[in-house]
Amino acid sequence: MxxxxxxxxxxxxxxxxxxxxxxxxxxxxxxxxxxxxxxxxxxxxxxxxxxxxxxxxxxxxxxxxxxxxxxxxxxxxxxxxxxxxxxxxxxxxxxxxxxxxxxxxxxxxxxxxxxxxxxxxxxxxxxxxxxxxxxxxxxxxxxxxxxxxxxxxxxxxxxxxxxxxxxxxxxxxxxxxxxxxxxNVRSMGVALSGCRPPAKQDPIFTLGENEVEFGVGIHGEPGRARIAMKSADELMTDVFELVAGDLPFNKGDRVALMVNGLGGTPISELYVLYRKAAELAEERGLTVVRNYVGEYCTALEMNGFSLTMLRLDDELEGLLDAPAQVPIRVF
Amino acid sequence: MxxxxxxxxxxxxxxxxxxxxxxxxxxxxxxxxxxxxxxxxxxxxxxxxxxxxxxxxxxxxxxxxxxxxxxxxxxxxxxxxxxxxxxxxxxxxxxxxxxxxxxxxxxxxxxxxxxxxxxxxxxxxxxxxxxxxxxxxxxxxxxxxxxxxxxxxxxxxxxxxxxxxxxxxxxxxxxxxxxxxxxNVRSMGVALSGCRPPAKQDPIFTLGENEVEFGVGIHGEPGRARIAMKSADELMTDVFELVAGDLPFNKGDRVALMVNGLGGTPISELYVLYRKAAELAEERGLTVVRNYVGEYCTALEMNGFSLTMLRLDDELEGLLDAPAQVPIRVF
The missing domain is CATH 3.40.50.10440 (Dihydroxyacetone kinase; domain 1)
Incomplete structure (x- = not known):
């Protein structure tokens, strides 16, 4: 392409x-x-x-x-x-x-x-x-x-x-x-494709039709394993457990939850994934008080997503609510 | 994928x-x-x-x-x-x-x-x-x-x-x-790849490494021609001329200029394309008073862009400036 x-x-x-x-x-x-x-x-x-x-x-x-x-x-x-x-x-x-x-x-x-x-x-x-x-x-x-x-x-x-x-x-x-x-913040990503820096002829890595780079880096660095494709819910469950278990996030925690697209993933799929992430957070007893679904940190046109979760207190929640302005115009 | x-x-x-x-x-x-x-x-x-x-x-x-x-x-x-x-x-x-x-x-x-x-x-x-x-x-x-x-x-x-x-x-x-x-609005898109509806096994169309669907529809409908790949500036020039020439947009017109990603295109490339579109508008004597670079109307994970241009008057300019709110959170 x-x-x-x-x-x-x-x-x-x-x-x-x-x-x-x-x-x-x-x-x-x-x-x-x-x-x-x-x-x-x-x-x-x-x-x-x-x-x-x-x-x-x-x-x-x-x-x-x-x-x-x-x-x-x-x-x-x-x-x-x-x-x-x-x-x-x-x-x-x-x-x-x-x-x-x-x-x-x-x-x-x-x-x-x-x-x-x-x-x-x-x-x-x-x-x-x-x-x-x-x-x-x-x-x-x-x-x-x-x-x-x-x-x-x-x-x-x-x-x-x-x-x-x-x-x-x-x-x-x-x-x-x-x-x-x-x-207080933890993340992890998975990819269904590599991407191609403009100066290179070849993708930074290639995956088979049913392969996932599980734990991919945003420059295409290898993750934990190359695994067989699973459903969106299964993949999100695996990622969520590793992210949530690492801090760890505990019952009663207030969190900001981000499903970030890696560049080539339709936003429709990100919302399918967010749905599962929010459900898993609820099951773990976490309260999602802020959410972010879209592209925040990408790897060119890589098809993939990452999950980021931030544990909040009153100070951080207030700071996330503060006014801000960026060049991107939504409407 | x-x-x-x-x-x-x-x-x-x-x-x-x-x-x-x-x-x-x-x-x-x-x-x-x-x-x-x-x-x-x-x-x-x-x-x-x-x-x-x-x-x-x-x-x-x-x-x-x-x-x-x-x-x-x-x-x-x-x-x-x-x-x-x-x-x-x-x-x-x-x-x-x-x-x-x-x-x-x-x-x-x-x-x-x-x-x-x-x-x-x-x-x-x-x-x-x-x-x-x-x-x-x-x-x-x-x-x-x-x-x-x-x-x-x-x-x-x-x-x-x-x-x-x-x-x-x-x-x-x-x-x-x-x-x-x-x-008062005109658009046209080009694609470097097809996309795959979730229920289908196959992409809605396939392109060779150096092929472009010129004038693609947002469901993969054929455009005017399947052409050989050109530089970003050349492609934007071709699209711009067809969009601007159609209304036509004339010297002195105020416009809103949108470079829309079709789903799988990195936003970095959209800004490379916007740069050329803004330059072409200026050369044509148009004044770009509002601009939009990002995803507004996509075709799943299709890699492509479209250009949209709207001729403004005071009424429309005021309406574009009005407050609005959508579910997408940028910060």
Whole structure:
């Protein structure tokens, strides 16, 4: 299957150009370092929040920039970490009297470049806070990762920290909050197909008609096993048990429940899956007080889904309810 | 590639169950006729708006139900018109002192069942208004259609009529408004893959690695031609010229521009395509005052996009700006 691309070398740039053309009043674009920022964010009197990671996971993270969410995103190439220079430029651009918070998903390349950028920024006297996200329970280590991978749970770290920053929280408070969200969120995904980065001729992996990559990573990293296809309910049950059993989520917990599409899955199927997830949560004695069904963190056109569950308290529930704005227009 | 389904016979029901579980406070579900309605819509003191069509096009139309949008949706099976009984039940459920407006995309099965339901409802003394949507410029007649097909332009009819109804417009005014939107909107789509209805073993059509169905219908109906793959910019240019040339859109026109994903296309690629569409609009002397990039009317997991363009005046621009609410949660 072909793709809608021009020169693959320009793919990310052209995507960003489209994004900024579609949001001329709310987004700004530093073309030198490919920094997408919310209009006016660099002058906001509060801690500013930046995230950088590989592209190909949209809407994460360039389409999560806006009031109450990220102040800026620093996208690398497709499935490639942003360079140290980009990360440093992102920190500098979002620097202010109250410091900068960066959020990084746990992949070696991303973490190394952000760590170096942090060191250099701190040598310039910039106050930098860091939150590492590693919510994926599928595997302990992975192709690009020591420790667990960071996936769609990242959305909740953005939403909570974005809301708290808007409320005036200081840098240390935001770091603690981000870590609290990460400590209370768990995810896992499955795929029915691979996907094809624009510059590659071949899919990152291939599956037979009745095979499932169970525990897939968002760059196509292997999961726990390649298993035979099951019904939607059976697959969701397996995933739910691993996610819920990991924290673990216990009877009486209030949760936010997310069924995230990996890019190529129809939203109708996501709702079929959500139906089962909500039923399983109820059976476990959990109260679902917020839900999210759609695409939040994808792997290009991969057909698959992930389940993310966040344990809430009054603080987190309030932060999820806070106003926010992103470039995506629903109506 | 497998799909996330249980018994295919229950696919639509399970999707609706998931949708209602995710929106318990805002949606109501009549299980007998599969009517999804906005909470309280049946008692609202205004003209109520209902749409019914085949499923598999989500978010159209069950996820377009809410304040300022549809009051109710009556989904048929996947790619199958709702039954006459469903349509009649939808009209009855939304009946009130000010009458009911139904919106129907131009497919023979849908129109026949809605026409019969309208006749029966009118025989019961219900005042019924109708707007037919036929925005697809690809072909004159098609597999299931005499005349042009109705596709994503339908979104703008919903948005405008939903806003006008909330503002208190009467039934005749809403019919005239819906027809005005339809008269000023044009669309066309292309596909890089078919899709597979849950109950079928095979895709509705297959394409070679470098083939494009140019002018595809949202049920896989053939377009104008099966052509060789081109770059994203070349494809968008071809589609844009046909859409813009059809109305035609002229220098000085204000427009709403939509790049709609057909279900399996990553949003990154949609923004690459939007970039080119916006550039072409500018070259033609059009002013893009509203834009929409994402999924509005899909064909399950089909990889493809459609372009929709609506000519605006002050009235339509104001209606697109009106508040609305749908079940899909972005943040």
């Amino acid at each position: 072909a793709k809608f691309v021009n020169d693959p070398a320009n793919f990310v740039t052209e995507m960003l150009e489209g994004l900024v053309r579609a949001n001329p009043d709310t987004l700004e674009w530093d073309r030198e370092y490919n920094i997408i920022s919310a209009a006016g964010a660099a002058n906001a009197d509060r801690v500013r929040i930046v995230q950088g990671s590989g592209s190909g996971h949209e809407p994460a993270h360039v389409m999560a920039v806006g009031p109450g969410m990220l102040d800026a995103a620093v996208p690398g190439g497709v499935f490639a970490a942003p360079s140290m220079d980009q990360c440093l430029a992102g920190i500098r651009a979002m620097n202010g009297p109250k410091g900068v918070l960066y959020l990084v998903n746990n992949y070696q390349g991303d973490r190394m470049n952000w760590d170096m950028a942090q060191e250099m920024a701190e040598a310039e006297g910039i106050r930098v806070g860091k939150v590492v996200i590693n919510d994926d329970v599928a595997v302990q280590d992975s192709t690009h990762t020591v420790g667990r991978r960071g996936v769609a749970g990242n959305f909740f770290v953005i939403k909570a920290c974005g809301a708290a920053s808007a409320n005036g929280a200081d840098l240390d408070t935001l770091v603690a909050l981000g870590e609290k969200v990460n400590d | 497998a799909k996330f389904v249980n018994d295919p016979a229950n696919f639509v029901t399970e999707m609706l169950e998931g949708l209602v579980r995710a929106n318990p406070d805002t949606l109501e579900w009549d299980r007998e006729y599969n009517i999804i309605s906005a909470a309280g819509a049946a008692n609202a003191d205004r003209v109520r708006i209902v749409q019914g069509s085949g499923s598999g096009h989500e978010p159209a139309h069950v996820m377009a139900v809410g304040p300022g949008m549809l009051d109710a949706a009556v989904p048929g099976g996947v790619f199958a018109a709702p039954s006459m009984d469903q349509c009649l039940a939808g009209i009855r459920a939304m009946n009130g002192p000010k009458g009911v407006l139904y919106l129907v995309n131009n497919y023979q099965g849908d129109r026949m069942n809605w026409d019969m339901a309208q006749e029966m409802a009118e025989a019961e003394g219900i005042r019924v208004g109708k707007v037919v949507i036929n925005d697809d410029v690809a072909v004159q007649d098609s597999t299931h259609t005499v005349g042009r097909r109705g596709v994503a332009g339908n979104f703008f009819v919903i948005k405008a009529c939903g806003a006008a109804s909330a503002n208190g417009a009467d039934l005749d005014t809403l019919v005239a408004l819906g027809e005005k939107v339809n008269d």
